[in-house]
Amino acid sequence: MTNETSTDNEIDLRMEEQMTEEPTTEEKTAAASPPNAGSDAGPTKPTGVIETKAMSVFYGDFRAVADVSLVFGKNEISALIGPSGCGKSTVLRSLNRMNDLIPTARTEGEVNYHGQNIYAEGVDPVEVRRTIGMVFQKPNPFPKSIYDNISWGAKINGFKGSKSETDDLVHEALESAALWEEVKDKLGESGYSLSGGQQQRLCIARAIATKPDVILMDEPCSALDPIATLRIEELMLELKEDYSIIIVTHNMQQAARVSDKTAFFNVKLNETGMRTGYLVEYSPTEQLFTTPKEKDTEDYITGRFG
Amino acid sequence: MTQAQDTNVHFHQELDALEQKVLGMVDRAEQMAGKAVQAVTTGDLDEAQQVIAMDDELDETYLEVHREWTSLMARHQPLGSDLRRMTILLQLNSTFERMGDQCVNIAKITEFNRGLPSVERINEQIREMGDLVRPMIRTAIEAYIRQDLDEARLLPAMDQPIDRINANMYRETVAAAGNPSLLEWAAKMMMASRALERIGDQAVDFAEQTVYLITGERAEFDEHGMLGIPDDDE
Numbered sequence: 251m252t253n254e255t256s257t258d259n260e261i262d263l264r265m266e267e268q269m270t271e272e273p274t275t276e277e278k279t280a281a282a283s284p285p286n287a288g289s290d291a292g293p294t295k296p297t298g299v300i301e302t303k304a305m306s307v308f309y310g311d312f313r314a315v316a317d318v319s320l321v322f323g324k325n326e327i328s329a330l331i332g333p334s335g336c337g338k339s340t341v342l343r344s345l346n347r348m349n350d351l352i353p354t355a356r357t358e359g360e361v362n363y364h365g366q367n368i369y370a371e372g373v374d375p376v377e378v379r380r381t382i383g384m385v386f387q388k389p390n391p392f393p394k395s396i397y398d399n400i401s402w403g404a405k406i407n408g409f410k411g412s413k414s415e416t417d418d419l420v421h422e423a424l425e426s427a428a429l430w431e432e433v434k435d436k437l438g439e440s441g442y443s444l445s446g447g448q449q450q451r452l453c454i455a456r457a458i459a460t461k462p463d464v465i466l467m468d469e470p471c472s473a474l475d476p477i478a479t480l481r482i483e484e485l486m487l488e489l490k491e492d493y494s495i496i497i498v499t500h501n502m503q504q505a506a507r508v509s510d511k512t513a514f515f516n517v518k519l520n521e522t523g524m525r526t527g528y529l530v531e532y533s534p535t536e537q538l539f540t541t542p543k544e545k546d547t548e549d550y551i552t553g554r555f556g
Numbered sequence: 557m558t559q560a561q562d563t564n565v566h567f568h569q570e571l572d573a574l575e576q577k578v579l580g581m582v583d584r585a586e587q588m589a590g591k592a593v594q595a596v597t598t599g600d601l602d603e604a605q606q607v608i609a610m611d612d613e614l615d616e617t618y619l620e621v622h623r624e625w626t627s628l629m630a631r632h633q634p635l636g637s638d639l640r641r642m643t644i645l646l647q648l649n650s651t652f653e654r655m656g657d658q659c660v661n662i663a664k665i666t667e668f669n670r671g672l673p674s675v676e677r678i679n680e681q682i683r684e685m686g687d688l689v690r691p692m693i694r695t696a697i698e699a700y701i702r703q704d705l706d707e708a709r710l711l712p713a714m715d716q717p718i719d720r721i722n723a724n725m726y727r728e729t730v731a732a733a734g735n736p737s738l739l740e741w742a743a744k745m746m747m748a749s750r751a752l753e754r755i756g757d758q759a760v761d762f763a764e765q766t767v768y769l770i771t772g773e774r775a776e777f778d779e780h781g782m783l784g785i786p787d788d789d790e
Contacts, residue, residue, distance in 0.1 A: 503633055539635045541772030551635040553564025 299324040299464055299494040300345055300382070305359035307340050307349060313520075314340045315527040317359070320513055322464075327486055327495045329505035329535065332515030333550070337527025341515070342466050342498045346382035347375040363464075380407055383462035387469040389449035391441030391456075396433050399441045399452055400424065404459040419459055426492075427455035428485050447478025451485065458489075465489065467497040471504065483508045502551060505535065512538045514547045567632045571641060574624050578645050578652065579697060581617055582762070584610060585655035586693040589755055592662035593686030596748050597679040599666060607663035614656040621649045640772065644765045651765075655693075655758050658751040665744045672741040678728050681721050682745060685752040688718050692759040700766045708770075711763035712777040715756045722753040 298321040305318045315337035322328045322345075330338040340349065347368060349355040360367045368378045392399050400420045401409075411419060420437070424430040429451040433444070441452055450470060457465055467486075471479040486495055486508050499505050505512050513532040517525050531544045542548045549555050562568060588607050595603035625646055628634075634642055692714045699707035725746050732742040760777060768774055 502635065506635070540639055542636055548636045552638045553567070554562045 298322060299364065300496070301360075301362045301365075302341075302345070303360040303362065305341070305344060305357060305361060307337070307344050308354075308356045308358070309352065310354040312524055313526050315515075318529050320529065320532055322494060322496055323511065324494050325490055325492075326510040327490050327497060327508050329509035329512045330496070330498045330515065331500075331502055331505050331512060332527070332530075333517060333555070335525050335527065336515035336517040338498045338513075338515050339468055340527065342468055342496060343384075345464075345466055345496060346379045346384060348379065348384060348466075350375050380460050381462055382464040382466060383457035383460060384466040384468065385450070385453050385457055385470050388473050389446055389453050391444070391449050391452050394441060395438050396424075396441055396444070396452060397437040399456050400459045403456045407460045409459075423455040423459040424452075426458050426489070427451045428481065428488070429455055445478070447474050447481055450474060450478070450482060454482075454485065454489075458493075462493065464494045464496065467495060469498055469500060472500060479504070502539070506539045509535045511535055514538065514542075514544075514550060516546050516550070564632075564638075567628070567634065567638070570624075570628055571634075571638065574621065574628065574645060575641070577617060577621055577624075578648050579700070581614055581621070581649070581652040582655065582693060582697055584614055584617075585652050585659065585755075586690055586697075588614075588656060588659035589662075589686060589690055589693070589752070592659040593683060593748075593752070595663050595666045596669070596745070597682050599670060601666055601670070604663040604666035607659050611656045611660045614653060618649055618653040621645070625649070637769070640769055644769050648762060648765060651758050651761055655755050658755050658758075661751045662748045665748050669741050669744050673735070673738045674741055675728070675732060675738065678725070678742060678745050681725065681728070682748055682752070685718055685721050685749060685756075688714070688721075689752055689756050689759065692718075692756055693762075696759045696762040696766070699763055700769070703766070703770050705767060705770050708763040708766040709777070711760045715760050718753055718756040722749050725749040 300322040302318050302320045305315070306313055307315045318341055320328075320341075330341060332338050343349045344357050345361060347357075349357060357369055361369060363378070363382065367373070368375075368382075392402060394402060397420055400423050401416050404416075404419055404423075409416070409419065421430065421434075424433060429448060432448060433439075433452075436443075441449060444452060450473075454465075454470075471482050474482065483504065486497070489495060490510075497505075497509065511532065512535045514530045515527050516530045517527050520526055531538060531542060531547045533543060537543075538547060539551060542551065588610050591603050591610075592607045594600060595607060625642065629642060632638075692711060695707060695714065696711055698704070699711075729739070729742040729746045732738045764775065764777060767777075
């Protein structure tokens with residue numbers, strides 16, 4: 251909702267994270283209980299990494315999204331699409347408690363990460379955001395060198411490696427983000443010296459360096475030109491080998507190109523004239539874009555929509 | 557928000573126009589089938605020439621449709637039922653172009669068979685095949701325009717008598733084996749029969765495309781007009 255402030259939000263977050271001890275991804279995964287096998291199971295249930303159950307998000311009295319139940323697959327790219335105001339970004343930001351940073355925001359229902367509700371009492375939102383990382387619409391590198399963008403992010407998340415270990419971490423993260431070849435000779439230069447597409451890949455490298463399990467992407471290509479967009483999309487397809495990715499996009503063709511599953515959200519007016527987003531259909535991407543189950547989906551993807 | 561308002565008007569207008577053009581092709585192919593049968597069974601060379609000229613126009617339309625289709629696809633990248641319609645139109649474009657080619661194959665026999673003896677029973681069977689295949693094409697067109705699943709499903713049953721006559725044509729030809737010039741004529745008529753049988757199959761294929769457009773299910777008809785098992789869809 252407030253993309254302009256997201257840069258600040260993320261930096262604030264990193265500051266908080268200095269205080270935390272960092273368990274490894276393996277420990278975190280092991281600590282989380284397995285998904286509850288008895289509940290209403292969808293076909294994708296066994297491979298789900300995040301599952302929402304009847305999730306609603308409120309801003310004060312205003313219910314922005316209602317009753318979202320979704321299972322996001324492990325090592326899959328899931329796309330959230332829909333018209334403006336349908337709540338797709340709100341849903342995304344609820345998946346790693348990013349909405350907590352908005353004072354009036356409140357989430358009801360459950361968001362289970364490997365079976366554990368991330369909104370349960372005692373869960374550290376900072377740890378949640380490290381495990382479930384986020385890449386924003388506008389590339390937001392820190393005002394630091396390319397090298398420090400990676401190492402600083404990792405260090406404030408508890409990375410305590412030697413100089414050579416840090417070098418390796420930076421190399422590895424930039425390599426994974428398909429940026430290494432372009433920046434290896436200028437690691438000391440400011441992150442701001444890079445092009446928009448490179449900055450976005452730097453932000454992805456920074457997210458990867460903290461060893462997350464899930465990467466949320468909020469319109470990661472909307473500020474990029476078509477070539478830079480294709481590079482990010484290629485990168486996403488490579489990253490899904492190791493991570494689960496959930497992406498919000500305005501661009502249906504982008505969802506069609508990269509995602510395994512697509513969730514279509516729509517928005518309806520309630521009695522009091524408020525607009526609430528809701529989930530219409532969640533299907534394998536190919537099915538959703540060729541033979542959607544719901545008429546609303548069909549109307550949206552063919553442009554027959556008010 | 558609830559009423560469907562077309563925000564993609566220009567694309568849909570172009571898609572409608574392209575569809576009209578493709579349906580115009582099958583309409584023309586249906587006329588050509590009638591003329592080709594008339595030509596080959598009566599030895600009418602003028603009629604045969606008309607079929608060949610009509611096919612030249614059909615081939616031009618085929619190329620136009622291909623160009624316009626590619627342009628539409630590149631500019632709009634359609635999805636959902638629009639994507640299905642586009643896919644079908646490309647396939648129908650080549651199906652109808654081939655229907656035209658089959659009609660030309662029949663028409664050309666008229667010239668080859670000039671001056672040869674003939675058997676009226678075989679001529680009658682070819683005429684009957686023509687009388688069976690043209691309603692098939694018209695039924696398939698109507699099923700498409702009305703989006704009528706039941707009508708589309710009639711096609712396989714309509715195709716059966718054509719297949720039977722075609723299978724019998726071999727025996728008719730063998731019966732002419734005693735007379736070399738009659739055999740030459742009959743062998744050519746067997747090719748005309750085979751071409752009509754292919755046109756019938758193409759009409760069935762058209763109806764299968766219609767089923768896909770309506771249901772989103774890729775399937776082939778069995779002889780009762782029931783859908784076969786879809787390929788690999790969920």
